[in-house]
Amino acid sequence: MSASPASAEPPPASGGGAVPRHVAIIMDGNGRWAKARGLPRVAGHRAGAEAARKVLRAAGEAGVECLTLYAFSSENWRRPEAEINDLMGLLRLYIKNELEALHREGIRIKVIGDHSAFAPDVAKLVDTAVARTAGNSRMTLCVALNYGSRAEIVRAVQRLASEAMVPEAIDEAAIDRALDTADLPPLDLLIRTSGEHRLSNFLLWQAAYAELLFTDTLWPDFDGEALRAALADFAGRERRFGGL
Template sequence: MSGSASHPIPRHVAVIMDGNGRWAAARGLPRVAGHREGAKAVRRIIEAAIDLGVSYLTLFAFSSENWRRPAEEVTDLTFLLKHYLRGELNEMHEQGVQLKVIGERERFGPNLAGELETAETKTAANTKLTLVMALSYGGRADIVAAARRAMQAGVQPEELTEQVFAGFLSTAGIPDPDLLIRTSGEERISNFLLWQLAYAELVFTPVLWPDFGPKDFAEALSEYAKRERRFGARPV
């Protein structure tokens, strides 16, 4: 699949990585086993995005609501995040991947927050793919925080346009997603990028995230290529 007028490649793909727990339960394994397999799927999809020419890939890795999960599972998820960051950073850097983090990273503690900042700095000049990791992220909180920043910056009501407001979101400078993929058969956006997904195409797949691979990713992009994006306008 190549980018062309007839088969456009989305510039920005966002993914809700769902189904780790169900994958583990179906095999009689603890939930952390599903999260481990899900981390392997992340690597596959980063490589697939690069191969297919996607410029931005945003992954919903940890929602603000995930803090309500049992403490043991939150600890496992945090450990896996540290392990993934330390184990994959050099390879991502060599592949030309730039890492950006959105969300309340400070909730993970100063050590991990510092490692995330270091990873962002190390990869800042890379241009092959921008990987946006949404960690302790919530769409409503993002909008509220942007409103606060706009007020703190002294923006007057008559000056506040959609473009100005977008500049205060955590995704400022990143184009809005063209395509949202959610795995595991669920069909909702779960407080993810509420502002930014306004005109994204949505693709829901029954495949559980640990089983999601390059073929599934390419199929989602092929489905996107069939869509006629009108951004609210009437067809000509």
């Protein structure tokens, strides 16, 4: 099932058993999960990577077209250098271990954000994964790397300005086309784990009409069953998009 471009207009009202085309997750709680078990933070990140694998599988089985994961924000550079190095090591390991399996399963890997800021070998691995899976169409795994939504919107405006568009021609559809997510379906459901209730500079524009779901479950404990529960919750909601 291939993803179709986003639209500035909200999608038709849905619910009553509908499966969201595009689900995004703020994967929060790895550190607290590890601390509760007396483990180093990197152990929480490793468990979080396994949770991502389970959730991706469940999303594909449910018919979700695109799963977007907030893997590394532009604010994460403020973390200790040792933790950043651990995260980069996990990213290397995940790509090397999972790339061919994802390719065989028809999953396209897309990256939003500016991963060129990573170490050259990591950036190259990411580029290789994107190129290797570019022709796949069963599902899209979108990974936000060095991503911040405000910076994305600034880049979009800069792109439009570089095209010398007259102000009157810049509308919502034009901005949509200039965003990193231009080729993805509209965002239907945004989930945040670990009990926090904020978007943390993630998909601010795209979330305008998304359903939001906040859960106390720490990310390493969020699995296929938890995702299916979230999809069931979504299916029971009535989405009016400002209408009656």
